[in-house]
Amino acid sequence: MEAFSVAAIGAGLAVIGAGIGIGKIGGSAMEAIARQPEAYNKIQTAMLIAAALVEGVALFAVVVSLIK
Numbered sequence: 001m002e003a004f005s006v007a008a009i010g011a012g013l014a015v016i017g018a019g020i021g022i023g024k025i026g027g028s029a030m031e032a033i034a035r036q037p038e039a040y041n042k043i044q045t046a047m048l049i050a051a052a053l054v055e056g057v058a059l060f061a062v063v064v065s066l067i068k
Helices: 002-035 037-067
Strands: none
Touching: 002 037
């Protein structure tokens, strides 16, 4: 029972970290688009790729914490 609660804490920390990371990516992308609206497509593509990578790492962390 105790191991499950530690895994839940690890999974929660991974999700919180991913949320913070994706929030920073989105905020920075909005600032970049506000400064250079003509670069919208390139910024959006880079933002989506970075967000997907962060989400993938978070999912991996959740799976590892639940396996342990």
